[in-house]
Amino acid sequence: MASTTEKPPILDIPDEDYGDISTATMLDLYYYIRLAREMELRLINLFKQNKVVGGLYPGYAHEATTVGTALALGDDDVLLPLHRDLGAQLARRQPLKYIFAQYMGKVDSPTRGKDGNVHLANPELNIVGCISHIGAMFPVAVGISYAGRLLGKTVVTMTYTGDGGTSIGEFHEALNFAAVLNVPFILVVENNQFAYSTPTNQQYKVKRIADRAAAYGIAGEQVDGNNAMAVYAATRRAVERGRRGEGPTLLECMTMRMMGHSVHDPAGYVPRELLEEWKAKDPVARIERYLLRKRVLTPADVKDWTARLQREVDEAVEFAENSPLPQAEDAARGVWAEEGPAKSLH
């Protein structure tokens, strides 16, 4: 597919052939994309109220990519999301309340306050949380897929990187391992055109990151990352390739970081026009207009959903606010598996 930066802006999801996507899936896309958006906005609010502990790296306007990719996985597949991928966590059914509890450092988060913000796992849901060091999860994902093979199961693994993260050595190592071992591994590049303050022309000189797939003899695809239908369809193709034993895929989703790198960052280095151009391509509005046009949704539905989402977010925030902070002494416990719980993916 063509780079979205080469074409005139597509303000709506075009009527292309996205393959056989059921109405239920379209509604799931819509639901999780909107939920991710509402959650992000609430997190930003909570941050301003000093209720968020630590930093906040908004995935705002990345929802079509994060949700569209994660929804294409099956339950036995494994998701390893990165720092802008709360949408993927939600699509994987990570409970919203856990996310808020995590951001507030509360004991009822899956890390019991030991880790923060996006470093969220859920062994029951086959979600592995990332470490901050970009690149580290790539070979881990390859190993999970490979384990699946030895255990007689096709386990597709999917992990993420930003455009900046593609400069790290493990991008190369893991894609090469996956190619040689021919495992069903999907590396999603969320190309949001900046790595913190660094624009892509200072990060790489190749035209499209997806073209790097050729350097490993694997499939590569570039897709409009603000078009949830296209993202989902492309990811499903990648998943199916993996299930058919055709190995890994490098999937580049073109999007734009509409806020600062973190809430602290005013992002003065981003050209105004770029933001305006991409504002028109907002992924939430686009999927909504598309589903209205396709009569999957009615304007009345949209209103109902809005109320429902507000309620869900309110409840989750309430849960998190009521959850206690962890006991101080718990800091000293849990380094070793002997201390329990000693969970696994399944």
Next chain:
Amino acid sequence: MASTTEKPPILDIPDEDYGDISTATMLDLYYYIRLAREMELRLINLFKQNKVVGGLYPGYAHEATTVGTALALGDDDVLLPLHRDLGAQLARRQPLKYIFAQYMGKVDSPTRGKDGNVHLANPELNIVGCISHIGAMFPVAVGISYAGRLLGKTVVTMTYTGDGGTSIGEFHEALNFAAVLNVPFILVVENNQFAYSTPTNQQYKVKRIADRAAAYGIAGEQVDGNNAMAVYAATRRAVERGRRGEGPTLLECMTMRMMGHSVHDPAGYVPRELLEEWKAKDPVARIERYLLRKRVLTPADVKDWTARLQREVDEAVEFAENSPLPQAEDAARGVWAEEGPAKSLH
């Protein structure tokens, strides 16, 4: 250029256009290639006599690549050779006696016995020795070239990797840095078809490593690594690109490891036929036949050279044998620059 493995074996250096290569250069190629060969054979002998300390990783049959590449550099350029590149050290005028002294752990080697075998530097000659960890020298080479730019000088840097070493993350990182910074950096891939026991089809799934250049937006070239003329010509093109400000080059030289990974390794995993096929392409015999055909050499010359080379090797070995072992207490000295000499490249 086409992969040598695709064509029927070329038993002689073909009469292609290698550009403007002077007779003096051809003779230099011949001299250093033969010197490297004689040195390797003597090292193997010394190893059998238990006079070599530590391991020995023969660069036998890699001479056209190691010498052909290194000879294309200028004095201000910087060479960072790897573990099969003694030929490159020689072409850079690293004194032969130092190499023998180094292998015997003697005090008159440039490392004064502190490091061994191929880990040989020479600040005066702008040679930086490698560490064993494959990949580590790549970004160092990029940094040296970049320093040249800041100091107002074009410093071409050249370093090496085997086919196996291309799997390491820093292959990707350094090529990408060099591309983005557009520095004159040449990465020579000595593709000898095995990484220790691992054949290339278990190392990568791309057809040619040189094609990976496209993943960085840089120049890539594959060349017959046993054809000294072709290697020299390709390297000169790369050097000139660098000097013209056209950035880095990935240069893949196709060759074959004719001995074990190290002298300890009987290499039973290498198919016999492969060795026979490549024996016919021996780089020493080929350059010799070529120069005789071109009347750059006469049969009488060859005989004279043989005697001269023997003498040179004998003298160097004698020097090394007579050099004392280092003083034990010297082990404790020299970690800090304050202890001297504190040298630099120039």
Next chain:
Amino acid sequence: MPTTTYIDAISEGLREEMRRDSTVVCLGEDIGVYGGAFKVTDGFIEEFGAARVLDTPLAESSIVGMAIGMALRGLRPVAEMQFADFISMAFNQLVNNAGTLHYRFGFKVPMVVRCPSGGGIHGGPFHSTNPEGFFFHSPGLKIVAPSTAYDAKGLIKGAIRDDNPVLFMEHKFLYRRVRDDIPEGDFAVPLGQALVRRPGKDVTLVGYGSTTGMSLEAAKILAEEGIDAEVVDLRTLVPMDLETVIASVKKTNRVVITHEDRRRGGIGAEISAEISENAVDYLDAPVVRVAALDTPVPFSPPLEEYFLPSAAKIATAARRVARY
């Protein structure tokens, strides 16, 4: 109130060195146009240009590898790790490459790696660590860790002028909480000199970086209880000024060793071992360490507080030792 913060002192020192010596060059992620995640190089790209204040792609191993190459070829690079934690990506380059080039080949490798380190800011396991303990075990790498704004400026200059690879541990918690009046004019703090920050006769509190301030605070508390603590600030960790430490222990006969890095295999163990080897007869009490727990740095505030050393914990240890 003193005027220069710890972080501004680093900026000033760095800027002055870049003005003084055109071979001093900065590189790292987002240090140019953005001025660095903590703004240490804010304004540098305007003054020195994009070539000398180099925004790199995201890859620490190659940032450090490049710095090594630059140092070999006549520059004095100062590489920034966006957070000290990410130095783990460059571990091999530092330990095996930078640290051995002089011993093996006689090359000087004048380079500095700036490491914004330390906890107390709720950064969680990967934005809060103190990685000096790993590199302390490795030959050929100097390590400095200022505790005051004066030292932050003096030591960054000392580090840049040094001909060896130097890890500069700048503590994020101190960035804007610690200030000094810094004298006009050029000065560098030489590497390898500890300082007695507070003389005392009953117990030695030896630490560096963030625990120096904690120890001074503990000393105040202890003074009220009649315990007169001597506070030794190491400032440089490699090479370490053990003479000053041991002289203090020989005077007070009691010692508490402190650091914010984890306890097991930390720098405090080495200090303790050196004391036991060289001053065991002077000891009137166990040698006690106050350091972080041997766990990842936990995220949630009560956990992190429990994890970290503090003035109160140092005072408790000092009491135990003083009353032994």
Next chain:
Amino acid sequence: MPTTTYIDAISEGLREEMRRDSTVVCLGEDIGVYGGAFKVTDGFIEEFGAARVLDTPLAESSIVGMAIGMALRGLRPVAEMQFADFISMAFNQLVNNAGTLHYRFGFKVPMVVRCPSGGGIHGGPFHSTNPEGFFFHSPGLKIVAPSTAYDAKGLIKGAIRDDNPVLFMEHKFLYRRVRDDIPEGDFAVPLGQALVRRPGKDVTLVGYGSTTGMSLEAAKILAEEGIDAEVVDLRTLVPMDLETVIASVKKTNRVVITHEDRRRGGIGAEISAEISENAVDYLDAPVVRVAALDTPVPFSPPLEEYFLPSAAKIATAARRVARY
């Protein structure tokens, strides 16, 4: 002469575990067709197939990263570093990823990284190191270091059965120089238990790996001089059996700590610090360490010999302590 070498004991233990448990899987460079650089997995690919004895491309960070993933998804991977030195490439994966996954998320990470380590074979700076000191400082990683063939077999089994990431330090110099008669049948040495290899009353010599044999040799020399040394072999470095060490020191009142890893910030420092904190009143002499120099491992034989610990150096230190 005892029949099983240290290296064969590792092979046997590994093979038996692969037979016993189909989730045990090996991966690394040249371990399959070639059987490993040291032939530890010789014949494995024939018995277990190429999928369970996986020849990987050359990239240690991804070998370890893959092993983490395999462990998360129900396998018990055993990754081989071709030489322990190359573990520096996987530093980040081990320290920040493997070591924190249980603390943060409750995952078990049952994996072993085999590290052919140590000097004395003229391997030079990058084929001779003992990297345990770096990882000792990091939470969440167990470390074992057998000194006998019996322990080599028992500890590889114990490590494979453990639900945590374990670094298995196998000493190359001992590979074919150390032998045992190993009992038939399945046995595993549990992690975390030190052993008194030789009881004695005058001085404790505590070490692990290659220095255990040196200490036993030193004890013989010392016995002839009337000094009765107790030799403690740590066997597991994390978690460390400090009780056994401290009980011995309380008995002998004198201690020499030994390891082949470098001295500064090495494991010996921690042992010394623990003794000083918990048994200072029992000490009748300085706590002395015998370890490698704080330099790269030099290549040439006289330099390497000077660099390394030895029975003679341990005996000298023990004399100093015994006669203090």
